[in-house]
Amino acid sequence: MTDQTTDTGAVRASAPKTKAASGRVLGLGGKDLSLFLLVLGLALFAPFILNPFPEGSALSQFNAGYPDLMQRFVIFGIFAIGFNILFGLTGYLSFGHAAFLGVGSYAGIWMMKLLTTNVIPAIIGSIVVAGLFALIVGFISLRRSGIYFSILTLAFAMMSFALAYSVLTPITGGETGLQLKYFDPRILDAELAPGNPPRANLFGLNMTSSYELELGSWVFTFNAGYYLAAFMMLLAFYLSIRIFRSPFGMMLRAVKSNQNRLNYTGISSKPYTLAAFVISGMYAGLAGGLLVAMDTQVGAERMFWTASGEVVLMTILGGAGTLIGPVLGAGFIKYFENIISKINSTVLHDWFAFLPDGLENVVVAIIYPFVGKGWHLTLGLLFMLVVIFLPGGLVQGGQKLATVFRRDKNAGSVESDAAKKQPGHPGE
Amino acid sequence: MGILEVKGVGKRFGGLQALGDVNLSVAESTVHAIIGPNGAGKSTLLNCLVGKLIPDTGSVLFDGKSVLGRKPHEINQMGISRVFQTPEIFADLSVLENVMIPCFAKRDGAFRLHAIESVENEKSLQDKAEEMLADVNMLEKRNMLASALSRGDKRRLEMAMCLVQDPRLLLLDEPTAGMARADTNNTIDLLKEINDKRDITMCIIEHDMHVVFSLAERITVLAQGTPLVEDTPENIKGHPKVREAYLGEAQV
Ligand SMILES: Nc1ncnc2c1ncn2[C@@H]1O[C@H](COP(=O)(O)OP(=O)(O)OP(=O)(O)O)[C@@H](O)[C@H]1O
Ligand SMILES: [Mg+2]
Numbered sequence: 001m002t003d004q005t006t007d008t009g010a011v012r013a014s015a016p017k018t019k020a021a022s023g024r025v026l027g028l029g030g031k032d033l034s035l036f037l038l039v040l041g042l043a044l045f046a047p048f049i050l051n052p053f054p055e056g057s058a059l060s061q062f063n064a065g066y067p068d069l070m071q072r073f074v075i076f077g078i079f080a081i082g083f084n085i086l087f088g089l090t091g092y093l094s095f096g097h098a099a100f101l102g103v104g105s106y107a108g109i110w111m112m113k114l115l116t117t118n119v120i121p122a123i124i125g126s127i128v129v130a131g132l133f134a135l136i137v138g139f140i141s142l143r144r145s146g147i148y149f150s151i152l153t154l155a156f157a158m159m160s161f162a163l164a165y166s167v168l169t170p171i172t173g174g175e176t177g178l179q180l181k182y183f184d185p186r187i188l189d190a191e192l193a194p195g196n197p198p199r200a201n202l203f204g205l206n207m208t209s210s211y212e213l214e215l216g217s218w219v220f221t222f223n224a225g226y227y228l229a230a231f232m233m234l235l236a237f238y239l240s241i242r243i244f245r246s247p248f249g250m251m252l253r254a255v256k257s258n259q260n261r262l263n264y265t266g267i268s269s270k271p272y273t274l275a276a277f278v279i280s281g282m283y284a285g286l287a288g289g290l291l292v293a294m295d296t297q298v299g300a301e302r303m304f305w306t307a308s309g310e311v312v313l314m315t316i317l318g319g320a321g322t323l324i325g326p327v328l329g330a331g332f333i334k335y336f337e338n339i340i341s342k343i344n345s346t347v348l349h350d351w352f353a354f355l356p357d358g359l360e361n362v363v364v365a366i367i368y369p370f371v372g373k374g375w376h377l378t379l380g381l382l383f384m385l386v387v388i389f390l391p392g393g394l395v396q397g398g399q400k401l402a403t404v405f406r407r408d409k410n411a412g413s414v415e416s417d418a419a420k421k422q423p424g425h426p427g428e
Numbered sequence: 429m430g431i432l433e434v435k436g437v438g439k440r441f442g443g444l445q446a447l448g449d450v451n452l453s454v455a456e457s458t459v460h461a462i463i464g465p466n467g468a469g470k471s472t473l474l475n476c477l478v479g480k481l482i483p484d485t486g487s488v489l490f491d492g493k494s495v496l497g498r499k500p501h502e503i504n505q506m507g508i509s510r511v512f513q514t515p516e517i518f519a520d521l522s523v524l525e526n527v528m529i530p531c532f533a534k535r536d537g538a539f540r541l542h543a544i545e546s547v548e549n550e551k552s553l554q555d556k557a558e559e560m561l562a563d564v565n566m567l568e569k570r571n572m573l574a575s576a577l578s579r580g581d582k583r584r585l586e587m588a589m590c591l592v593q594d595p596r597l598l599l600l601d602e603p604t605a606g607m608a609r610a611d612t613n614n615t616i617d618l619l620k621e622i623n624d625k626r627d628i629t630m631c632i633i634e635h636d637m638h639v640v641f642s643l644a645e646r647i648t649v650l651a652q653g654t655p656l657v658e659d660t661p662e663n664i665k666g667h668p669k670v671r672e673a674y675l676g677e678a679q680v
Contacts, residue, residue: 027546239544247532247550248543250521254529257518264478264516265589266504266533275541 032241035323039237043230046070047220054217058351061342064335067210067223068294072334074226074233075290080314080326081233081240082283086276087312088321089249091256095150095308096137096157100281102164102303104130104288106171109178109298116188117180117198119207119228119293123286130285131278138277142270145259157308164300177299200293202228207293225294232290233327236283241323243279252276284311313379317386319393328394336379343371429492431456431629432477432597437486438653439472446472447483448654454597454646459623459630461644463637469653470633471513474599477631478510479503490597501538507596509589511603513633515582517589519575523566526574526585527557530593560592564618580607584615591622598622600632604639616642641665 025033042049051065064070083097104126111125141152164172172178180198192198200207207225214220243249251272254262262269292298301307310333318329348364348371355363370378390396434452438445446469454460462470475481477488479500488495495503509530518526531553536542561567564584569577574585583603590598603619604612616639622628623643634640640647640661647664649656656669664670 024546027544029546029548242546243543245546245548246543247536247545247547248541250525250529250547251532253521254518254525257520258516261516261518261589262529263500264504264510264512265530266501266538266593267529268499268501268538271539275543279543 026238028238028241029245032245032323036234036238036241039324039327040234043074043234046073046226046230047222051218051220055219056217061347062339064339065221067208067221067226069334069338070223070226071229071290071294072338073331074229075287075294076311076314076330076334077327078229078233078236078290079284079287079311080318080330081236082280082287083311084280084315084320084322084326085240085243085252085283086280087315088326089244089252089256090273090276092142092145092273092277093150093312094141094153094277094280095305095312096141096153096155096160097280097284097311098303098305098307099137099157099160100130100134100284101288101291101307102160102298102300103133104285105292105298105302106164106178106288107285108289108292109180109296110171112180112186112198112200112292112296113178113184114187116186117200118188119200119202119289122200122293123232123289126285126289126292127282128285130288131282134278134281134284135274138274138281142273142277154305154308157303157305161300161303161305164303172300173298174300177297179297198296200225200296229290229294232286236286237323237327244323248272248275313383317383317393319395322393322395325393325395332394333379336375336382340371340375340378341373345372430454431491432631433487433489434473434477435487435489437473437476437483437488439469439476439481439483446653447476448652450486450650450653450655452648452655452658454629454631456629457623457627458645459619459632459643461640461647462631462633462650463635463640463647464650464656468650470650471601472653473650474510474601474631474633477503477599478508501533504533504593504595505538508599509591509593509595509597510599511583511586511590511601513601513605515579515586517574517582517586519573521574522570523561523572523574523577523585524554524557524570527560527588527592528553530589531557534593557592560588563591564588565614580611583607584611587615587618591626591628594626595628598628598630600630600634602633602635604634604636612636612639615639619643 026036028036047065047070049065050070051063053059053063064073079097079101083094087093107129108122108126111122112119115121137153137156141149141156144152165174180200182192182197184198186198202224205224207228208223210221210223212219212221251262251267254267255269255273259269288302291302314329314333315326316329317332318327319325345364345368348367349360352360352363368374386393386397390400392399430453432452432454434450437447437450439447450473462473464470472481476483477495479495479498479502482496490503490506490508493506495506495508498506518529528547528550535553558567558570561570564587566581566584566588569581574582577585583606587600587603604615607615619630620643623630632640632643644661646658647661648658649664649670657664657667659667
């Protein structure tokens with residue numbers, strides 16, 4: 001699998017440049033800083049950016065700027081960023097990461113039931129418990145590599161799901177899952193007024209509370225929960241940049257490139273991969289904790305193997321091994337899941353009403369399988385196209401567009417390098 | 429007593445006795461060459477020294493301590509570095525990163541969770557790596573991806589990765605195979621200089637007799653898994669048994 005990158009001669013490789021690391025802000029170099037600021041801007045102004053169409057217009061169903069979906073964008077962004085630290089850097093493909101997300105959720109809701117409805121302890125608990133669980137799963141799974149590693153992680157996730165669904169019902173609520181209840185202990189909280197349901201909050205600020213801004217026929221929603229999750233995502237993203245640029249990150253890339261050489265160079269690769277596994281498990285736990293902080297409920301289906309597969313798709317679709325790719329991939333998939341799936345035949349008939357009746361029915365019949373419940377089909381096709389034509393994911397697509405527009409060959413960034421380096425088969 | 433003492437080492441692969449009863453003593457600060465026809469067991473012997481293989485019989489002592497049963501990274505941390513017959517480098521990393529990783533291994537040991545510090549702040553390690561690259565005439569290629577290097581450059585890169593660790597014992601498996609004549613001569617000069625200046629003991633496997641006779645102070649001839657003779661280059665050249673087993677067919 002060597003000699004894949006055939007960009008004649010002077011391929012500019014990543015990280016260390018010779019020039020003095022001047023002008024670093026927050027410990028980030030120039031390009032990383034711009035990337036971070038870009039993501040910061042997108043996250044802050046998401047309520048505007050995602051709601052481009054006026055309320056009540058035909059296109060308004062493409063608006064994604066409502067709290068529930070915006071929260072999902074950033075929370076699954078966190079999940080994918082963490083997954084990418086393991087998969088993108090070391091090449092170890094875990095098929096069981098939803099287990100850590102689920103465990104994080106359970107830990108979080110128990111913190112809210114037992115201690116307080118303030119989400120901070122819940123989030124911390126989620127990270128810690130998921131990290132410990134990842135330590136155990138990683139320790140065992142990392143005894144193997146390649147496909148056997150993937151199968152081991154998958155087996156763990158399926159066992160976790162099965163346990164949560166059956167034997168562990170007293171802890172997990174089994175089929176019904178767990179919700180916050182009025183009579184939960186909440187030993188740190190004051191007594192609730194009768195009839196008041198417990199609500200997730202940040203020192204009293206309700207996670208569901210929103211401020212709505214009406215500008216003409218546009219309505220923009222600013223939701224407390226979203227901004228908490230977005231803050232966490234920015235933190236997670238920032239940390240991931242630091243990890244990518246650290247000696248630790250370099251070792252992880254070395255694991256992916258040539259684990260043998262690394263061992264003969266005096267590095268023990270196992271603790272490095274295990275650390276990456278645990279860190280990505282903690283990211284998943286954080287995502288799980290935020291999910292309960294937003295909707296105060298958990299079900300075992302969160303740990304189902306399809307959920308583990310989804311984060312793999314997100315990462316590869318966006319661009320494994322790139323910084324921003326996983327966030328893009330997560331956004332893309334969640335958008336499809338929530339927006340394309342809402343388009344039903346009534347909506348389609350509405351759109352094509354201008355066509356003659358017979359033709360209208362034909363067009364609707366052709367499009368129908370790809371929308372609504374068929375959104376998986378569209379996503380599948382899209383995924384195939386990306387993997388075949390843009391093995392580096394959406395990031396590589398963006399890079400290609402950028403070169404077409406700029407024709408500036410020297411502008412190689414780490415993102416493009418990572419994207420270019422993706423071989424046809426991501427799991428190699 | 430040499431820095432490396434191999435005693436009675438044997439290794440079987442199924443029905444093939446790859447190593448018979450190998451005894452070898454490499455004195456500190458010398459360059460010791462191992463020669464022998466294809467399939468003689470030279471690479472297998474090195475594999476037994478670095479923890480890739482565990483011999484069926486015998487013992488291997490490095491600096492008085494047994495290396496058998498230790499993991500490859502532990503053996504490296506003891507001070508043994510190896511250049512492989514087919515270059516083992518980090519193909520997806522830059523040339524400079526390839527040389528920095530062994531620097532980290534040397535400084536920080538087998539594992540350190542330095543996940544927040546920036547590689548760019550590791551100025552002294554970077555300088556050290558760049559100096560090493562300059563020594564092998566590859567400094568201007570430091571930002572290239574290692575996979576884009578020519579075969580000869582990959583070998584020199586791998587050598588730089590080993591040398592930058594200042595190992596006490598450097599094992600080289602055909603370091604000049606696939607190199608152009610000029611590069612081969614540069615490599616000879618480099619290894620000579622390394623041996624003189626840094627006082628690194630070397631154990632070198634080589635088919636190119638020009639390289640062997642320019643560098644080695646002792647030569648062991650291996651045939652069918654057993655050492656035939658061990659002597660100085662002058663005596664090896666004229667040795668009838670050696671001519672018969674090896675030199676005759678290799679056309680020196
Ligand atoms: N892992 C292995 N499994 C089975 N047989 C092996 C293995 N490694 C080496 N051999 C066999 O052992 C013998 C010695 O191999 P080795 O690679 O040590 O030879 P060599 O002296 O390095 O030869 P060359 O000059 O071609 O590199 C060969 O016959 C080889 O086929
Ligand atoms: Mg060999």
